[in-house]
Amino acid sequence: MRTRAVHAWLMLLPAMLLLVAFTHWPALSTFVDSFHSTAKAGRPSVWVGLENYQVMLEDPVFWKAVRNNLLFATATIPASIGLALAMALWVNERIAGRAFLRMAYFTPTVLPMIAVANIWLFFYTPQYGLLERLTGLLGLPAHNWLGSPSTALAAVTAVAIWKEAGFFMIFYLAALQSLNPSLREAAAIEGASRGYFFRRVLWPLLMPTTLFVLINACINAFRMVDHLFVLTRGGPDNASILLLYHLYEVGFSFWDTGYASAITVVLVVLLAGIALFQFFVLDRRVHYQ
Amino acid sequence: MSSMHAEPPAYHAPTWLDTLAAWLLALLWILPLVYAVWTAFHPSAYATRFELLAPLTLENFARAWQAAPFARYFLNTAALVLMILAVQLVLATLAAYAFARYEFRGRNVAFALVLVQLMVMPDILVVENYKTMARLGLVDTLAGIGLPYFASAFAIFLLRQTFLGVPKELDEAARVEGASPLQILWRVYVPLARPVYTAFALVSVSFHWNNFLWPLIVTNSIQARPLTVGLQVFSSVDQGVDWSIITAATLMTSAPLLLAFLLFQRQFVQSFMRAGIK
Numbered sequence: 001m002r003t004r005a006v007h008a009w010l011m012l013l014p015a016m017l018l019l020v021a022f023t024h025w026p027a028l029s030t031f032v033d034s035f036h037s038t039a040k041a042g043r044p045s046v047w048v049g050l051e052n053y054q055v056m057l058e059d060p061v062f063w064k065a066v067r068n069n070l071l072f073a074t075a076t077i078p079a080s081i082g083l084a085l086a087m088a089l090w091v092n093e094r095i096a097g098r099a100f101l102r103m104a105y106f107t108p109t110v111l112p113m114i115a116v117a118n119i120w121l122f123f124y125t126p127q128y129g130l131l132e133r134l135t136g137l138l139g140l141p142a143h144n145w146l147g148s149p150s151t152a153l154a155a156v157t158a159v160a161i162w163k164e165a166g167f168f169m170i171f172y173l174a175a176l177q178s179l180n181p182s183l184r185e186a187a188a189i190e191g192a193s194r195g196y197f198f199r200r201v202l203w204p205l206l207m208p209t210t211l212f213v214l215i216n217a218c219i220n221a222f223r224m225v226d227h228l229f230v231l232t233r234g235g236p237d238n239a240s241i242l243l244l245y246h247l248y249e250v251g252f253s254f255w256d257t258g259y260a261s262a263i264t265v266v267l268v269v270l271l272a273g274i275a276l277f278q279f280f281v282l283d284r285r286v287h288y289q
Numbered sequence: 290m291s292s293m294h295a296e297p298p299a300y301h302a303p304t305w306l307d308t309l310a311a312w313l314l315a316l317l318w319i320l321p322l323v324y325a326v327w328t329a330f331h332p333s334a335y336a337t338r339f340e341l342l343a344p345l346t347l348e349n350f351a352r353a354w355q356a357a358p359f360a361r362y363f364l365n366t367a368a369l370v371l372m373i374l375a376v377q378l379v380l381a382t383l384a385a386y387a388f389a390r391y392e393f394r395g396r397n398v399a400f401a402l403v404l405v406q407l408m409v410m411p412d413i414l415v416v417e418n419y420k421t422m423a424r425l426g427l428v429d430t431l432a433g434i435g436l437p438y439f440a441s442a443f444a445i446f447l448l449r450q451t452f453l454g455v456p457k458e459l460d461e462a463a464r465v466e467g468a469s470p471l472q473i474l475w476r477v478y479v480p481l482a483r484p485v486y487t488a489f490a491l492v493s494v495s496f497h498w499n500n501f502l503w504p505l506i507v508t509n510s511i512q513a514r515p516l517t518v519g520l521q522v523f524s525s526v527d528q529g530v531d532w533s534i535i536t537a538a539t540l541m542t543s544a545p546l547l548l549a550f551l552l553f554q555r556q557f558v559q560s561f562m563r564a565g566i567k
Contacts, residue, residue, distance in 0.1 A: 005391070007387075008391035009387075012383070014383065015440040018440035019402065019403060019442070021421070022421070022436060024405065026421065027405075027414060090311040093303045094302065095311055097315075104315035105315060107319065110543075110547060112542065114499075114517045114518075114520055118524055118536070119322065120321060122325070122532055123321050162321075166318070223412055223413070229501070229505070244502075261417070264417070272409060
């Protein structure tokens, strides 16, 4: 028995060492660093207590990023899940051009976000971008979608929804295909309307999938920032800045690692909170399968 | 979604309204891509002029290829993606086998520690991991980009689930025949889990092919820069570079994945499904 335990630990060891080195240890040392000043030439880092958090609370850009990120999350999460569900319901039927539809919905998922952002940048370009030409045809006035503070966040949000919906569609499609066809036949015999069938049968049966997708959408809402590097760089005037992008700027443009650690702690707490909420609250309530 | 609540009650076939809505959405979804393809394959004079008989050209691709070291970027990305996948598979297979088939003190704690990575991903811990790479002298190397991803909690979790489903009798039969634990793993478990390996491989390759933030932070020369970062560097020093070339470069960097996806659509979709469902 002892030798089996030794074998087990030997097999675990490489993965465990790397996990400790690049997940657990950095998570803990970020926490410690967030109470220290940033080391500069000739001035080593010293304990500063809550000063970095004080800086954070007084940093208007941080609050802007929090506000934007919450708006980004409340727009992308329901929109991408709703669209994903609609896509899956359609593609699951014998609809005309089914293979094409599925391909069209899913393609954005396999493209790099950076590439996607380049394409959308062109799409949004003032004057000769496709969007301008379409709105021009409708007689609408010219508008700089990415350049105006009022629409920059909405423009980057639309890209995120476009990228994500097809990905979530896959999970709904898998769930729909695993449903028992007799449910539908029974509903047909009973003469239940389509809306009724969806509300009373499909939606409850899809609940575990919805929760899985929901958690992923929440996590992505705080993790997806690649497109900002191309589309807006968080601007204009921080109108489209998100938390992780702000973290990047503080940590790697201003090299203020003390403050960047404090922002990381906020992000880690947020993401861990989402995961724990799923584990302790949602998973215990949902048991359909 | 409103169309779903619409009459009539014939829910066996999609109504014409469904078909219309589904097609409109699909066209909207594919439009930016079609637009990009149009721009990349036509001379820049036609970038925003849509004429059916506009001349086709590959010149944008040729010029993009010459304007930046894309060959090197392709090489870097290919090496990076394969290296990460190979290490991930080996480490996760060993760890998953230990979790699935061995009883030992601290197993549950160790498994919980693995799962921590599912919520605190390397993508977030960039500041600290950058310091580590600087200390190890691995800034601007492929190893530096890959290291935080080598141990994948997701792969360990996925393979453990699969290994738990392998009948113990097979395991015991092999042991009676005198096979060592590693031989059993290699000859019994790994072959049975092949679809899961394919699924994980596709997900991992597309994730790391597309990954951007961490490679951007940890690289600073063409030495180690992957395609995504190379593309961003190329298109952000644009002044004077025209759209047709940027779009060609964009399509070029996505082409391998896009082509693989179009050819193996079914496998892709099934793999993503398999990887997502616990």
